[in-house]
Amino acid sequence: MSEQELGTKTHNDWCPGCGNFAILSAIKSVLNELRDEGQKLENVVLVSGIGQHAKIVDYLNLNSFYSLHGRVTPAASGIKLAKPELQVIGFAGDGDAYGEGIEHLIFAAKRNIDITMLIHDNRVYALTTGQSTPTSPLGFKGRSTPAGTREAPLNPLKLMLASGATFIARSYSGKIAHLKQTIKEAILHKGFSLVDILQVCVTFNNLYEYYNRKVYELSGHDPYDYDRALKIMGEWDYNFEAPIALGTIYKRDALTLEAFYRDLPSPSETERQEKIRTLIKNYI
Amino acid sequence: MKLDNFSILIGGEAGYGIDRSSLIIARLLNRMGYRVYIYRDYPSLIRGGHTFSIIRAAARTRVNVHEDKVEMVLALNQDTFDFHKIKLKDNGIIIFDPAKVKADNLPTSIIALAIPLTDLVKEEKGAEIMRNSALLGSFCRVSGIEWGRLEEIFKENFPKELEANLRVARRGFDVSQERLKIVAVDNKRLPLLTGNEALSLGLIRGGLKAYLAYPMTPSSTILHFLAGVADKFGLKVIQPESEIGVVLTALGFAYAGEKVAVGTSGGGFCLMTEGVSFSGMAELPLVFIVGQRTGPSTGLPTYTGQTELHFVLHAGQGEFTRLVVAPGDAEEAYYWGALSLKLAWKYQIPSFILTDKTLAEGTFNFDLKAIASIPEISSSLWERKGEYKRYLDTETGISPLAFAPDSEATVKINSYEHTEAGITTEDPMITKKMQEKRLRKQNYLAEELDHYQLVKTYGEEKSSTALLCWGSNKGVCVELAERLGLKVVQPLVLNPFPLRQFQKALEGAKKIIAIENNATAQLVKLINRYGFKADEKILKYDGRPFALDELEFELSKVLE
Numbered sequence: 001m002s003e004q005e006l007g008t009k010t011h012n013d014w015c016p017g018c019g020n021f022a023i024l025s026a027i028k029s030v031l032n033e034l035r036d037e038g039q040k041l042e043n044v045v046l047v048s049g050i051g052q053h054a055k056i057v058d059y060l061n062l063n064s065f066y067s068l069h070g071r072v073t074p075a076a077s078g079i080k081l082a083k084p085e086l087q088v089i090g091f092a093g094d095g096d097a098y099g100e101g102i103e104h105l106i107f108a109a110k111r112n113i114d115i116t117m118l119i120h121d122n123r124v125y126a127l128t129t130g131q132s133t134p135t136s137p138l139g140f141k142g143r144s145t146p147a148g149t150r151e152a153p154l155n156p157l158k159l160m161l162a163s164g165a166t167f168i169a170r171s172y173s174g175k176i177a178h179l180k181q182t183i184k185e186a187i188l189h190k191g192f193s194l195v196d197i198l199q200v201c202v203t204f205n206n207l208y209e210y211y212n213r214k215v216y217e218l219s220g221h222d223p224y225d226y227d228r229a230l231k232i233m234g235e236w237d238y239n240f241e242a243p244i245a246l247g248t249i250y251k252r253d254a255l256t257l258e259a260f261y262r263d264l265p266s267p268s269e270t271e272r273q274e275k276i277r278t279l280i281k282n283y284i
Numbered sequence: 285m286k287l288d289n290f291s292i293l294i295g296g297e298a299g300y301g302i303d304r305s306s307l308i309i310a311r312l313l314n315r316m317g318y319r320v321y322i323y324r325d326y327p328s329l330i331r332g333g334h335t336f337s338i339i340r341a342a343a344r345t346r347v348n349v350h351e352d353k354v355e356m357v358l359a360l361n362q363d364t365f366d367f368h369k370i371k372l373k374d375n376g377i378i379i380f381d382p383a384k385v386k387a388d389n390l391p392t393s394i395i396a397l398a399i400p401l402t403d404l405v406k407e408e409k410g411a412e413i414m415r416n417s418a419l420l421g422s423f424c425r426v427s428g429i430e431w432g433r434l435e436e437i438f439k440e441n442f443p444k445e446l447e448a449n450l451r452v453a454r455r456g457f458d459v460s461q462e463r464l465k466i467v468a469v470d471n472k473r474l475p476l477l478t479g480n481e482a483l484s485l486g487l488i489r490g491g492l493k494a495y496l497a498y499p500m501t502p503s504s505t506i507l508h509f510l511a512g513v514a515d516k517f518g519l520k521v522i523q524p525e526s527e528i529g530v531v532l533t534a535l536g537f538a539y540a541g542e543k544v545a546v547g548t549s550g551g552g553f554c555l556m557t558e559g560v561s562f563s564g565m566a567e568l569p570l571v572f573i574v575g576q577r578t579g580p581s582t583g584l585p586t587y588t589g590q591t592e593l594h595f596v597l598h599a600g601q602g603e604f605t606r607l608v609v610a611p612g613d614a615e616e617a618y619y620w621g622a623l624s625l626k627l628a629w630k631y632q633i634p635s636f637i638l639t640d641k642t643l644a645e646g647t648f649n650f651d652l653k654a655i656a657s658i659p660e661i662s663s664s665l666w667e668r669k670g671e672y673k674r675y676l677d678t679e680t681g682i683s684p685l686a687f688a689p690d691s692e693a694t695v696k697i698n699s700y701e702h703t704e705a706g707i708t709t710e711d712p713m714i715t716k717k718m719q720e721k722r723l724r725k726q727n728y729l730a731e732e733l734d735h736y737q738l739v740k741t742y743g744e745e746k747s748s749t750a751l752l753c754w755g756s757n758k759g760v761c762v763e764l765a766e767r768l769g770l771k772v773v774q775p776l777v778l779n780p781f782p783l784r785q786f787q788k789a790l791e792g793a794k795k796i797i798a799i800e801n802n803a804t805a806q807l808v809k810l811i812n813r814y815g816f817k818a819d820e821k822i823l824k825y826d827g828r829p830f831a832l833d834e835l836e837f838e839l840s841k842v843l844e
Binding site for chain 2: 008055062063066067068077080082083085264265272275280
């Protein structure tokens with residue numbers, strides 16, 4: 001399967017210049033690399049929510065679960081718990097993951113289930129034509145907030161840190177090499193990993209110029225240093241202009257949830273019947 | 285006192301151990317050969333309040349309903365004494381703890397026995413909860429049940445502090461006097477299971493691999509039971525963050541090829557409905573257990589109702605095939621638990637099992653041998669020819685299944701309308717074709733279901749008066765019909781509606797009396813759609829199930 005073959009013949013509906021193209025291209029390269037390194041791509045399951053981001057699963061010729069809005073994390077968790085040998089990668093928008101589905105995201109981080117969440121964080125609802133999302137800046141003028149939103153954005157990285165995520169990174173659709181490297185690292189991390197991808201929506205929230213000015217790549221940072229990680233996450237609050245760190249900001253090693261559910265022998269139909277007969281004798 | 289059919293009411297505050305004591309009495313009588321049923325009545329709190337159980341035993345026939353009038357009351361507190369003394373039949377016996385109960389204003393027809401439970405426990409230096417043991421000892425002596433029988437049950441039920449409990453029970457036994465003689469009867473001994481336990485075993489029998497639920501009465505005990513037997517049966521039992529988390533995680537399991545069920549009550553099911561529609565669209569098989577309780581909204585959390593029939597029949601946006609069943613006792617819960625899971629997987633649809641608090645938490649005799657055999661029902665698997673298409677359009681509408689990881693198949697499921705390969709589409713021709721594919725499955729499901737008994741009849745087949753019931757009201761209706769020479773008609777499958785069998789079951793019935801635990805006669809509304817009507821309706825919607833004597837009285841008003 002070449003990079004070309006990873007794709008499908010489905011017509012791509014994203015706007016020209018959309019940051020989603022970078023994510024699609026990055027995931028293709030990462031999967032090709034992983035395959036070259038011996039990983040079987042039939043073990044990969046892609047899960048997406050609802051939104052412009054979610055179309056990515058239609059563009060990739062791989063196992064996929066096109067879920068509901070906000071419901072990437074629980075579906076991905078179910079697939080992983082059922083078959084821990086699968087490599088489950090979730091794609092979600094910021095409205096999807098940080099809005100409607102935030103409870104699931106927090107709990108997946110808390111449980112440290114070994115799935116990867118790639119957040120297409122364009123900070124706007126694009127498919128529904130431009131409303132503010134949980135990461136839109138204060139005063140964001142969208143179609144539902146013509147006078148500007150009165151809500152400050154939440155900082156998803158700090159939220160994930162507080163929730164117990166064992167891998168937290170940020171990347172940018174304008175830096176494709178960095179994006180590739182970060183996504184690959186997230187997938188290879190054993191445990192719950194999240195990459196907040198600053199993905200530019202050219203139609204409703206074009207922040208290319210802003211990001212190009214503010215982003216910088218972390219170097220020499222020890223992601224195992226919790227205090228330092230917290231500090232870096234706090235540098236930019238998704239609101240006021242400040243330096244925006246890109247890279248793996250926090251990481252730790254911990255037992256994963258699905259490890260507890262491995263190798264449960266399942267009885268055959270006849271064994272089930274026999275065991276039920278034996279069990280109910282205790283209820284006489 | 286009639287000792288071939290009698291009831292014992294035991295009550296106290298929540299946290300007093302009423303549940304365990306009622307189960308011990310039930311097992312005691314069960315081992316003596318009686319057929320036994322337990323009705324549990326408890327408030328939605330952890331300690332305090334008033335909780336009671338009625339244990340009904342019969343020497344000859346099965347009993348699956350309680351009676352309001354009882355032969356004996358065992359009162360651990362004043363409320364039990366005050367609320368339930370009027371339920372005693374003439375010459376009924378009330379055993380109470382004089383340290384907790386002031387026995388005033390007792391009718392003369394009642395025999396009141398003050399047994400110093402608190403003092404006995406203190407003398408034996410036991411914990412207050414051991415008043416239960418003293419009471420059970422006293423109950424046995426008063427009822428003429430040999431000490432050895434209680435000792436045997438105690439040994440099995442008290443892993444901790446067995447000796448102390450036995451000592452206290454023996455004191456209760458010794459200070460009491462025999463007032464009547466409950467004698468062993470000659471019946472095959474049958475297990476005692478709650479509806480939820482039987483349903484859980486049925487799911488296991490049907491091949492269950494995973495169960496997911498967020499706690500909610502009256503379905504929580506399925507979660508507890510399955511968690512307890514998870515290792516034995518190789519189950520993954522998981523409690524996610526919310527009912528939305530439950531249903532979506534379960535759909536992930538279904539995608540991965542593991543037979544899975546979820547359980548909740550009306551309120552939790554509200555949250556699950558987006559998953560219902562998703563299951564229908566993506567053709568991901570999933571069993572939903574909806575344990576009904578008194579609504580609307582939070583309602584009466586620990587009481588019963590039959591108000592979710594139409595909710596479950598219509599839950600979820602869009603039109604798709606679904607199976608809806610409503611078992612009426614523990615054996616039917618087992619049978620339809622297994623079958624619902626198997627059929628969900630054959631037709632790749634959502635299946636719904638409607639229970640209610642009465643069935644879910646009631647305790648019933650369970651005869652595995654009396655249950656019809658559960659057939660092998662296999663799912664359609666991909667034959668590994670050509671390119672795999674998850675939604676291949678076939679004559680029956682059923683597409684062959686493959687599961688990741690599969691080196692030859694890419695498995696794509698989709699909540700959007702999709703092509704056979706699972707890719708999103710808005711094409712009108714494909715939309716129409718796929719909609720028809722999903723709905724077509726219902727015809728084949730209905731055809732297959734017709735080989736099973738979907739509508740049961742009981743009582744006097746030739747009677748021109750039929751009691752129409754569903755779910756747990758089976759118990760009360762069958763017993764009354766047998767007593768009064770009436771017929772009972774009980775549909776077990778409610779969607780696809782078993783028209784042929786329902787019509788046949790009603791043959792000869794000139795007067796149909798619907799019995800339901802709701803205020804709007806939901807089953808009647810359903811049969812109206814198919815051209816049937818009920819002549820009378822007896823509806824109860826105060827959270828409590830019909831007692832046998834209560835329904836008999838209500839029926840007397842509408843029977844000529």
